[in-house]
Structures are given as structure tokens and as C-alpha cells.
Amino acid sequence: xxxxxxxxxxxxxxxxxxxxxxxxxxxxxxxxxxxxxxxxxxxxxxxxxxxxxxxxxxxxxxxxxxxxxxxxxxxxxxxxxxxxxxxxxxxxxxxxxxxxxxxxxxxxxxxxxxxxxxxxxxxxxxxxxxxxxxxxxxxxxxxxxxxxxxxxxxxxxxxxxxxxxxxxxxxxxxxxxxxxxxxxxxxxxxxxxxxxxxxxxxxxxxxxxxxxxxxxxxxxxxxxxxxxxxxxxxxxxxxxxxxxxxxxxxxxxxxxxxxxxxxxxxxxxxxxxxxxxxxxxxxxxxxxxxxxxxxxxxxxxxxxxxxxxxxxxxxxxxxxxxxxxxxxxxxxxxxxxxxxxxxxxxxxxxxxxxxxxxxxxxxxxxxxx
Numbered sequence: 001x002x003x004x005x006x007x008x009x010x011x012x013x014x015x016x017x018x019x020x021x022x023x024x025x026x027x028x029x030x031x032x033x034x035x036x037x038x039x040x041x042x043x044x045x046x047x048x049x050x051x052x053x054x055x056x057x058x059x060x061x062x063x064x065x066x067x068x069x070x071x072x073x074x075x076x077x078x079x080x081x082x083x084x085x086x087x088x089x090x091x092x093x094x095x096x097x098x099x100x101x102x103x104x105x106x107x108x109x110x111x112x113x114x115x116x117x118x119x120x121x122x123x124x125x126x127x128x129x130x131x132x133x134x135x136x137x138x139x140x141x142x143x144x145x146x147x148x149x150x151x152x153x154x155x156x157x158x159x160x161x162x163x164x165x166x167x168x169x170x171x172x173x174x175x176x177x178x179x180x181x182x183x184x185x186x187x188x189x190x191x192x193x194x195x196x197x198x199x200x201x202x203x204x205x206x207x208x209x210x211x212x213x214x215x216x217x218x219x220x221x222x223x224x225x226x227x228x229x230x231x232x233x234x235x236x237x238x239x240x241x242x243x244x245x246x247x248x249x250x251x252x253x254x255x256x257x258x259x260x261x262x263x264x265x266x267x268x269x270x271x272x273x274x275x276x277x278x279x280x281x282x283x284x285x286x287x288x289x290x291x292x293x294x295x296x297x298x299x300x301x302x303x304x305x306x307x308x309x310x311x312x313x314x315x316x317x318x319x320x321x322x323x324x325x326x327x328x329x330x331x332x333x334x335x336x337x338x339x340x341x342x343x344x345x346x347x348x349x350x351x352x353x354x355x356x357x358x359x360x361x362x363x364x365x366x367x368x369x
Contacts, residue, residue, distance in 0.1 A: 062094075065102075076106070093354050096353055100116060138153070140268075152172075222262070240252050317346060320346075335367055342362055
């Protein structure tokens with residue numbers, strides 16, 4: 001099957017995904033409103049990004065996950081989970097249509113191109129499976145090494161007929177060549193257990209740190225593994241709370257706060273080095289509206305100064321917000337604020353057709369004071 005690609009190929013240098021000094025100058029960073037400030041943090045609506053992701057057709061028009069990675073030529077690849085690719089009418093309604101399990105979009109300034117398998121008219125997941133109704137990938141975080149994009153893709157299977165009847169199986173590392181973003185290979189790097197690795201990654205001092213979310217009862221806890229930055233296929237080392245070891249340490253590896261209790265996280269969270277320290281940002285569990293951050297002098301913690309960053313607004317109707325995430329390639333040049341996204345979804349699936357704004361990311365600028 002031929003992949004549908006709308007990409008401009010240009011020469012490029014070498015960059016990592018998480019480069020907070022990179023600024024996409026084509027965007028108008030000054031169109032801001034609805035500023036708020038609490039103890040230790042200032043938040044402003046990222047209006048240019050909210051406008052860019054208010055889409056009406058010609059590719060991706062809504063989805064969640066909202067991972068991103070800076071490419072060496074200055075473009076950004078956005079990686080979404082379940083997505084709509086359809087027309088959105090002027091009143092923001094859409095015709096009934098199915099969801100595609102994963103979709104990538106390439107951003108160059110204000111322009112986007114959508115990557116799927118098949119075609120825009122008959123799309124399939126960009127990273128597909130032989131039986132997409134019963135097995136699929138949702139994206140995790142990503143990085144660039146040399147001339148390749150590496151994405152941690154989470155493999156799920158259907159276990160029943162209900163909306164929540166699915167189960168995580170493994171994480172595959174999918175390699176794509178650049179600049180065309182053509183798939184090269186898939187390699188399983190983690191299987192089973194209560195931890196989904198690939199939720200976040202951090203490149204730091206010769207290592208790639210691979211963070212996961214461990215499900216324990218109704219709570220999720222942060223765990224981390226690492227590989228050498230020059231060998232992403234190397235055997236993993238796992239943090240055991242004190243040092244690194246070759247075998248997975250179960251609950252002993254949970255990242256902890258300064259008080260010694262584990263850091264509870266959402267399924268998708270961020271760890272970046274920003275403004276002179278490591279920042280872990282996560283949304284509260286059970287689809288809660290509060291976004292918190294922690295700081296540390298180490299990629300493994302302990303994590304201190306729990307700060308309420310933002311409480312997502314109420315939407316008309318029964319709408320959830322979840323899985324906030326930082327995008328450190330986008331820094332507001334006038335304020336130094338970092339771009340943060342969060343996802344929305346409606347409790348009633350059919351409400352997604354009456355209002356496309358119920359299923360999409362929203363963006364804020366966050367400045368830690």
C-alpha cells in the first residue's frame with residue numbers, strides 16, 4: 001500500500017527533538033489573550049496554535065495524543081492517536097465518519113501536511129497492522145538520531161466489544177527515514193507488564209531516558225529506563241530508586257517526590273530540561289482538569305515543588321480534558337514561555353460530530369517564575 005505523503009524535501013542539519021532554543025519564526029507569537037498567574041507560574045492562551053489546530057478539512061481535523069518532535073530541517077512532526085480526517089463545516093460540525101488509529105502531521109510554519117496509509121479519501125493508520133480493527137498502534141514520544149526519526153509506538157489489542165475493551169501488549173520502536181518520513185523498521189523494545197514505556201523521553205548527557213506510566217489500582221506512577229544516546233537499540237537499564245540495573249525493578253523503580261512518595265502521573269506526561277532544571281509536567285488522573293509540574297536537578301528526581309500550572313476550562317457539554325504535554329521546540333521569544341498542549345474528548349461519542357472542538361488539542365504558554 002502506498003503511503004500518502006505531502007512533504008517538501010529540503011536540506012537539513014542535526015538537531016534533537018527537545019531543543020528549547022528553537023523558534024519557528026513564521027508564527028505570530030504575540031497574538032495572546034486570557035493571561036493568568038498563580039504562585040510560581042504564568043499562563044497565557046497560545047492563540048496562534050489554537051487557531052492553527054482549528055481545522056476544517058484537507059487532512060487531519062481532530063485527534064488526541066498530540067506528541068511532537070522537531071525535525072532537523074526545522075519542521076515539526078505531530079503524532080496523534082485516534083483521529084478524524086474529514087470535512088468540518090463552518091458551524092464546526094462534521095459528518096459521521098470513523099476514526100483512524102494514528103496519524104502524523106508535518107508542520108512547516110503555518111502549513112500542515114497529513115501522513116496516513118492509503119489516501120485521504122480512504123485513510124488507514126500511518127503505522128498500520130494487518131488487522132486494524134483488532135490490533136493497532138497509538139503513538140508515544142519520539143526523537144531524531146542522524147537521518148532518522150524514532151517513534152515509540154504502543155501496541156494494543158481489542159479484548160471485547162465495549163469502548164474500553166482493549167489491552168496494551170508492547171512498545172515498538174518504529175524507525176523512519178528523513179526527510180521523507182518513510183518507515184524503515186519496527187523493533188519491539190518492551191513487552192507486557194503494568195508499565196507502558198515510551199510515554200515521554202529525554203535526551204541528556206549521553207543517554208536517552210525512556211519514561212513510562214505504571215498502572216497501580218486506579219493510579220499511575222512514573223518509571224524510567226535509559227539507553228546510550230549513540231545506540232538506541234541497546235539493552236535497557238532501569239532505575240531502581242537509587243541506581244541503574246539490567247532487570248526491571250517493579251515498584252522499587254517508581255520515581256519519587258521529595259517526601260519519598262511516588263510521583264503519580266497521567267498516561268502521557270513530559271520530562272524536559274527547561275530553564276536550568278528538569279521539569280516533569282503531568283495532568284491529574286481520572287481525567288481531572290488540573291495540570292501540575294515538578295522540578296528536579298536530575299532526570300530521575302527526587303521531584304520537588306509540586307506546582308499547579310493550570311486548570312483547564314469548563315466546556316459546554318460533558319467534555320473531558322487529559323494528558324497535558326510540553327513542546328520544547330516552541331518557546332515564546334518575547335516571554336520565554338514553553339508551549340503546552342492538552343487534549344479534549346466528549347463523554348458521548350456522537351457529540352464529536354456536532355462539535356469538532358470537543359475532540360482536539362488546545363494550547364497554552366507556560367512560564368515558570
